[in-house]
Amino acid sequence: MAAAVDGEEEKEQKLEETLVQRVERITGKRAHPFLRRGVFFAHREFDKILDSYENGDKFYLYTGRGPSSEALHLGHLVPFLFTKYLQDAFKVPLVIQLTDDEKCIWKNISVEESRRLARENAKDIIACGFDITRTFIFCDFDYVGGNFYQNMVRIAKCVTLNQARGIFGFTGEDHIGKVSFPPVQAAPSFPTSFPHLFGEKRDIHCLIPCAIDQDPYFRMTRDVAPRIGFHKPALIESLFFPALQGESGKMSASDPNSAIYVTDSLKDIKNKINKYAFSGGGATIEEHRKNGANLEVDVPVKYLTFFLEGDEELAQIKQEYGTGRMLTGEVKGRLIEVLSGMVDRHKKARAAVTDEMVDAFMAVRPLPQMFS
Amino acid sequence: MAAAVDGEEEKEQKLEETLVQRVERITGKRAHPFLRRGVFFAHREFDKILDSYENGDKFYLYTGRGPSSEALHLGHLVPFLFTKYLQDAFKVPLVIQLTDDEKCIWKNISVEESRRLARENAKDIIACGFDITRTFIFCDFDYVGGNFYQNMVRIAKCVTLNQARGIFGFTGEDHIGKVSFPPVQAAPSFPTSFPHLFGEKRDIHCLIPCAIDQDPYFRMTRDVAPRIGFHKPALIESLFFPALQGESGKMSASDPNSAIYVTDSLKDIKNKINKYAFSGGGATIEEHRKNGANLEVDVPVKYLTFFLEGDEELAQIKQEYGTGRMLTGEVKGRLIEVLSGMVDRHKKARAAVTDEMVDAFMAVRPLPQMFS
Numbered sequence: 001m002a003a004a005v006d007g008e009e010e011k012e013q014k015l016e017e018t019l020v021q022r023v024e025r026i027t028g029k030r031a032h033p034f035l036r037r038g039v040f041f042a043h044r045e046f047d048k049i050l051d052s053y054e055n056g057d058k059f060y061l062y063t064g065r066g067p068s069s070e071a072l073h074l075g076h077l078v079p080f081l082f083t084k085y086l087q088d089a090f091k092v093p094l095v096i097q098l099t100d101d102e103k104c105i106w107k108n109i110s111v112e113e114s115r116r117l118a119r120e121n122a123k124d125i126i127a128c129g130f131d132i133t134r135t136f137i138f139c140d141f142d143y144v145g146g147n148f149y150q151n152m153v154r155i156a157k158c159v160t161l162n163q164a165r166g167i168f169g170f171t172g173e174d175h176i177g178k179v180s181f182p183p184v185q186a187a188p189s190f191p192t193s194f195p196h197l198f199g200e201k202r203d204i205h206c207l208i209p210c211a212i213d214q215d216p217y218f219r220m221t222r223d224v225a226p227r228i229g230f231h232k233p234a235l236i237e238s239l240f241f242p243a244l245q246g247e248s249g250k251m252s253a254s255d256p257n258s259a260i261y262v263t264d265s266l267k268d269i270k271n272k273i274n275k276y277a278f279s280g281g282g283a284t285i286e287e288h289r290k291n292g293a294n295l296e297v298d299v300p301v302k303y304l305t306f307f308l309e310g311d312e313e314l315a316q317i318k319q320e321y322g323t324g325r326m327l328t329g330e331v332k333g334r335l336i337e338v339l340s341g342m343v344d345r346h347k348k349a350r351a352a353v354t355d356e357m358v359d360a361f362m363a364v365r366p367l368p369q370m371f372s
Numbered sequence: 373m374a375a376a377v378d379g380e381e382e383k384e385q386k387l388e389e390t391l392v393q394r395v396e397r398i399t400g401k402r403a404h405p406f407l408r409r410g411v412f413f414a415h416r417e418f419d420k421i422l423d424s425y426e427n428g429d430k431f432y433l434y435t436g437r438g439p440s441s442e443a444l445h446l447g448h449l450v451p452f453l454f455t456k457y458l459q460d461a462f463k464v465p466l467v468i469q470l471t472d473d474e475k476c477i478w479k480n481i482s483v484e485e486s487r488r489l490a491r492e493n494a495k496d497i498i499a500c501g502f503d504i505t506r507t508f509i510f511c512d513f514d515y516v517g518g519n520f521y522q523n524m525v526r527i528a529k530c531v532t533l534n535q536a537r538g539i540f541g542f543t544g545e546d547h548i549g550k551v552s553f554p555p556v557q558a559a560p561s562f563p564t565s566f567p568h569l570f571g572e573k574r575d576i577h578c579l580i581p582c583a584i585d586q587d588p589y590f591r592m593t594r595d596v597a598p599r600i601g602f603h604k605p606a607l608i609e610s611l612f613f614p615a616l617q618g619e620s621g622k623m624s625a626s627d628p629n630s631a632i633y634v635t636d637s638l639k640d641i642k643n644k645i646n647k648y649a650f651s652g653g654g655a656t657i658e659e660h661r662k663n664g665a666n667l668e669v670d671v672p673v674k675y676l677t678f679f680l681e682g683d684e685e686l687a688q689i690k691q692e693y694g695t696g697r698m699l700t701g702e703v704k705g706r707l708i709e710v711l712s713g714m715v716d717r718h719k720k721a722r723a724a725v726t727d728e729m730v731d732a733f734m735a736v737r738p739l740p741q742m743f744s
Binding site: 101104105111140141142143144145146148149150153154156157158159160161164165170171172173174176177179180182183 | 473528529531532533545549551554
């Protein structure tokens with residue numbers, strides 16, 4: 001793990017079952033499957049967010065996405081589906097950062113193309129069902145400036161080049177755009193970056209749901225926060241969503257068979273899962289019946305763990321499959337059903353998202369619903 | 373001299389007498405004393421700006437200031453006085469960047485204090501007499517964003533960390549705010565950073581009057597320009613304005629006796645010049661009468677070269693003083709008159725600058741007068 005800015009060792013904490021139960025108690029809602037099943041498995045001071053929430057203090061949610069490809073895959077949806085649950089459960093405002101600048105900085109993508117992709121991605125995000133009365137979506141290329149830029153500078157002043165190299169691994173051959181970026185991702189952690197939402201209030205906590213690979217950015221942010229007069233943002237962090245080929249594979253836009261996209265057809269989904277989803281089942285039926293499947297490496301089971309609604313059915317599949325009574329083909333068949341339904345619902349929801357709705361979510365405006 | 377981004381050796385050119393004459397011919401005006409007397413002594417492609425101007429092509433002026441202290445000294449006025457002359461002579465739009473972010477980044481100054489200083493400095497700048505119908509003044513903390521930020525990213529992508537270290541001397545202990553800054557100073561060199569002035573037009577040249585110490589920023593900018601589809605900005609560069617203690621001294625806010633400030637009283641001016649202005653006169657009257665003054669090191673003569681209006685009187689003083697017929701006290705007396713008048717006029721002009729005028733110059737608006 002990368003070094004923190006101030007050198008203080010700070011490790012993320014495991015998200016214990018007791019904390020999940022506490023969330024259920026506070027929100028009066030069943031916890032999201034991602035919480036119950038350990039998809040969001042780690043946190044930093046999420047417990048403190050709950051403490052202060054119970055004390056009547058305010059917090060907001062911040063998540064985001066680097067819009068690098070036109071179509072999102074299912075892994076991209078994970079933080080958004082979970083953030084929607086948090087927003088609904090806690091009734092809090094949410095800011096969603098689309099780092100079109102980041103993608104232009106890291107990839108060979110023009111400013112114009114990055115901005116276009118950001119708007120396309122915004123439609124997929126809106127299709128996840130966010131509440132427009134509590135949600136502000138912004139693209140960096142449009143929104144960076146003013147108070148947000150002022151916070152970027154405050155943050156940048158607290159991080160030396162050596163520290164940035166330690167955290168992000170920059171080399172001398174990297175361009176300075178990369179070195180300039182971490183404060184852009186850090187700034188939304190501080191409420192004054194959104195004067196239209198929070199005015200000049202500094203005493204509002206921020207909770208960031210994100211995948212574990214974003215941790216270095218926010219360790220940096222947490223180290224900087226008290227030095228510039230803000231609360232440290234809290235984090236709730238998820239596992240990586242595995243590639244179809246398994247944990248060792250990487251979902252990659254250059255290999256469309258490494259992931260299920262929200263644009264895939266039923267036929268694509270069927271074909272990809274049957275053909276590419278790494279199976280932990282036995283090499284032969286006989287072997288499988290005898291030893292059962294290795295659930296630790298089985299991708300269909302992992303995907304079902306993310307997306308199958310019923311806990312009981314999931315437990316049953318694991319039991320039956322793990323002991324060899326259920327075959328890989330059957331598990332894949334159920335996964336195809338689940339994902340087809342999910343992709344189908346997403347497609348319908350996305351088709352209903354108009355450009356006007358994107359503009360409305362992105363309007364720099366006070367939110368009609370805030371903390372209630 | 374620092375290395376250029378692309379390693380191409382490119383040296384600034386001497387601003388020859390023939391070029392000054394050409395300026396007079398084109399503008400139908402006597403050249404500014406700063407041009408006639410070699411205060412602005414170097415350039416990069418200023419001749420090409422004149423070529424294209426004569427061909428009916430458009431250019432705009434860009435200059436700026438880092439607002440580090442409340443009161444400006446006379447040296448600070450030099451680029452602005454000269455830029456005003458250029459604006460009047462060529463009838464072109466002008467953008468003035470107040471790098472409040474730079475000063476916050478480099479000095480131990482808060483965002484709020486930097487912004488306050490920028491507005492105070494804007495009043496001194498406006499007092500130089502800029503034409504509001506052709507002038508847009510902006511502070512980075514307010515203006516960075518949108519198209520400007522997009523150009524910052526385009527620029528940053530073209531400069532590696534190694535190149536930035538070569539040009540600006542950054543070390544690992546420097547914070548990343550410093551590394552992020554050069555694109556901020558570069559961006560105003562490109563017309564699309566000002567969509568309210570130039571729309572999306574890329575085919576507009578930029579001429580930057582500045583002191584020679586800003587050259588590294590703009591060498592970097594010139595190297596980057598063609599790679600992102602812009603003209604290289606042209607430069608016209610001045611000598612440093614010397615400290616009262618002479619070329620070896622440095623004007624410093626921590627030593628108020630090192631410079632004449634636009635806020636100094638007549639008594640201050642008299643006292644500073646008589647007491648601190650380094651004299652090239654002889655050690656004794658006898659010696660002075662015999663050998664004359666060393667004009668190369670004499671600060672009163674240098675200051676008169678900047679600010680005395682009459683060429684003939686200047687020549688006469690140099691002649692008389694250089695041959696020992698005129699004494700240091702007499703030269704200093706004349707300088708006190710000149711500077712007192714200048715400071716007095718500035719004070720009156722500045723007192724007439726209201727906050728509303730500052731707002732008006734800083735309004736993001738189309739300029740009523742552009743190229744005519």
